[in-house]
Amino acid sequence: MKARVTVTLKQGVLDPQGKAIEGALKALGIDGVASVRQGKVFDVEVPGDDRGRAEAALKAAAERLLANTVIEDYRVEIVG
Amino acid sequence: MKARVTVTLKQGVLDPQGKAIEGALKALGIDGVASVRQGKVFDVEVPGDDRGRAEAALKAAAERLLANTVIEDYRVEIVG
Numbered sequence: 479m480k481a482r483v484t485v486t487l488k489q490g491v492l493d494p495q496g497k498a499i500e501g502a503l504k505a506l507g508i509d510g511v512a513s514v515r516q517g518k519v520f521d522v523e524v525p526g527d528d529r530g531r532a533e534a535a536l537k538a539a540a541e542r543l544l545a546n547t548v549i550e551d552y553r554v555e556i557v558g
Numbered sequence: 559m560k561a562r563v564t565v566t567l568k569q570g571v572l573d574p575q576g577k578a579i580e581g582a583l584k585a586l587g588i589d590g591v592a593s594v595r596q597g598k599v600f601d602v603e604v605p606g607d608d609r610g611r612a613e614a615a616l617k618a619a620a621e622r623l624l625a626n627t628v629i630e631d632y633r634v635e636i637v638g
Contacts, residue, residue: 484599499600503619510615513603519564520579523593535590539583 479524479532485545485552486517520544529556559604559612565625565632566597600624609636 487493496514503511522539524532536554545552567573576594583591602619604612616634625632 486599486601496600499623502623506622508615508618508622510604510606510611511602511619512605515601517599517601519566519597519599520576521566521595521597522591524590525592526590531590535588538588539591542586542588543579543582 479527479529480557481522481524481532481536482555482557483520483522483536483540483544483552484517484555485519485540485550487515488549488551491549517550518544532556559607559609559636560638561602561604561612561616561634561636563600563602563616563620563624563632563634564597565600565620565630567595568629568631571629597630598624612636 493515495516499514499516500511503514522536524535526532533554533556540552540554541547573595575596579594579596580591583594602616604615606612613634613636620632620634621627
């Protein structure tokens with residue numbers, strides 16, 4: 479089973495990397511992008527067909543390793 | 559308009575960061591995760607309502623700054 483865990487900064491948390499990207503896009507002459515926030519994505523292969531078990535394992539992985547839940551939100555999706 | 563650009567490593571490109579995450583998950587006792595590949599996600603705010611123009615700007619941003627197209631694939635989605 480394939481799954482994707484997406485980790486993004488919580489609203490209100492400053493994102494200097496996103497700000498740097500905004501500046502770089504302007505410097506490149508690419509207009510029409512107002513604000514950028516960067517996050518992380520993890521494409522995960524989970525053995526077996528038990529969707530509930532996979533979601534539980536990925537939730538544990540996100541809570542304990544992939545996301546810093548003080549400043550980040552995460553979302554687990556089973557994609558196929 | 560909100561959009562998301564997802565950048566992932568092309569198939570066959572080694573991902574040492576993903577391998578390190580796999581090792582760390584095993585060390586934490588989280589089983590049931592076979593393989594991990596890490597990518598990046600950019601949540602972008604685009605002014606205006608012109609979907610085609612937004613997609614063109616984001617494609618340019620991905621090609622020129624956000625993705626290294628030698629080793630990475632990208633996907634642009636308008637999310638609302």
